[in-house]
Amino acid sequence: MAKKKTRVELELTRRDFVKLAATAAGSALVAQAVTTGPLSPFGELKQRQVAGGPADGHPQGEHHWGMVINLQTCIGCEYCQRACSATNDVASDKHWNIVLPDETANGRRFFFSRPCLHCQHAPCVEVCPVQATFVREDGLVMMDYDRCIGCRYCEVACPYDARKFIWEERTDENALVPTWGVPQVERRPRGVVEKCTFCVHRIDAGLAAGLVPGVDREATPACVNICPVGARVFGDLLDPNSPVSQVIAANPTLRLREELGTESSVYYIPPEGAA
């Protein structure tokens, strides 16, 4: 073996080369055809699954539930967080609603708060391998706790850090109960991902009782009801007369990381003096 010049023989004919190129291109083509193309058996399925309907950022249903958070009036009392965590029985270190001190580019301090933003093109919905999370007809991004496998890809994909994984079976007592509210939903089991639901149980029950979410307190999310300064407004974005639509019409608003095209359902009135 020593010192013997080894010759590399690659008996690669032109046909082989064409075959290799065709295989590589073919695999991309197969992926395209199987998932999107007009002949795709999944085409329609995908249309239904990819979040959001029409290009205007609204779902196809007759409602689109949304929220406005006024960062000029928020005083950072964290009542929204507490009412939320009591009503939805959320663990004390895994709040669905967060409130944080922040400041603008010119140094003015304000409080930033964030529920789940219920994106119409939700990155979490797009990546979930089992459709355990989905956008409902009324724009709500929902979780199916019975289907979630706990892979946490949605948590990694969410641009807003809105998702929390349940790392252990909960046995703790919720210290916020009953001062800040009484749990209206079951605790979620160990091993799935959870997040803010816009208090969907209140919306659905309220609608069934003929109430108007955002107007009638029984049909409105707990965080909105409890806010002492009215910094949160809720309602139907498709109804121009809803409180939320009127606030949006009357104020300059922004949505978080709009450049990602997530079409979130939560609008912010930016803090005074923000660039």
Added chain:
Amino acid sequence: MTTATRERMAPTFTPGRLAWLGFLAIALTVGALAFYEVFSRGLIVTNLSDSVPWGLWITIDLSAIALGAGAFTLSAVVYLFRLKRFQPIVRLAVLLGVIGYTTALLTLIADIGRPDRFWHPWVYWNVHSVLWEITWCITIYLAIMLVEFAPVIAELRPLLRWPVVGRAAHAIHRLAPALALAGLLISLLHQSSLGATYGVLKARPIWFKPSMPIMFIVSAVAVGPAVTMAVALILEWITGKRNLPHDLLRTIARFAGLGLLVYTYVKLWDLAAVTYYGRTPGSSSAFSLLNEYTAYNFGLWFGEIGLGIVIPVLMFLVPRFNRNPANLVLGGLLAALGLVINRWNVTVSGLIVPLTYSPGVGVQLLPGSYTPSLTEWGVAIGVVGYALLALTLGVWLLPLFKTQPAAHSSGQFDPQGRR
């Protein structure tokens, strides 16, 4: 055939073998305890958190699948491109593929929050999710590898009594080109989709880029065969039997070296584009944070590029190095190590950088931090123990290095038939 079978006696237990089995038993016991801990108490026993929800186990998944890439690469070389002289190594490559993929699946069972629902991706489809596609591809490809491997199992002595087994194995063997084609297609898909898992996340500044799937597939195609080559040489040292001609292994090493160079090209361009030419405020602050909080640059330049690329490329491509099998083994192992470091860097680094979404500018979220817990290491030791045990049993019990069993040879693979 008969002689070959007679050589394959039940393994005798020498002290060395017993010690090795004892070592594996310890690893598997540690793994079993760790798995029990995870299943009984949940993922709270890990050091993962909501800001860093993926860690060591995902790194193992990604690495095991990439290191198993020798299976599809070498199968394609032999059965699609008809480079028949590589046939003797295909069985080993497929065995390593099966081991890699099953190791990944085993680790995933620990990693998902609801292992009882592992079957959900097959029933509830989200065709828009790369993770869904990966789950399907991995399952299908594992099945393909098992079918490819079936003729090897069929040669086991107890099975030779039934002629129907031999005939079935023969029929399967005739399917080899079709299986290799399907394996190549599916592997090209999921090996790159594993990179796309990160590459499609538009909110993450250092992940979101189209080069991610390319770098994953190219590194897997380069390193997978190198690992197969290194394992073949190590087995030769242990068993004292030269099963494969060395010039064959050296050709594979050369291929791996060239593959690593292609990978380097893509990787350096990616680096230049992300950190210099196409720099954004997001990616700049992400990299400075990473270097402040982790040894990112060290891992990249010393681990991934120095150990994982430069040394293996020298060992594989420079004639005076690649004549020595020890250098080829060193290169193969270092390339594998570099790939593991890369998968770790990709997974953890992207998560350490906190998301920014507030309309303000104040630092609101701290960078994530993550060091695997003892239980996580326990599971890691267990799955590596499983992989080594599977390899050991495969080498002891299976006819891995028989080229073309007499009963199975047919005109099908004769290149004269088509040239």
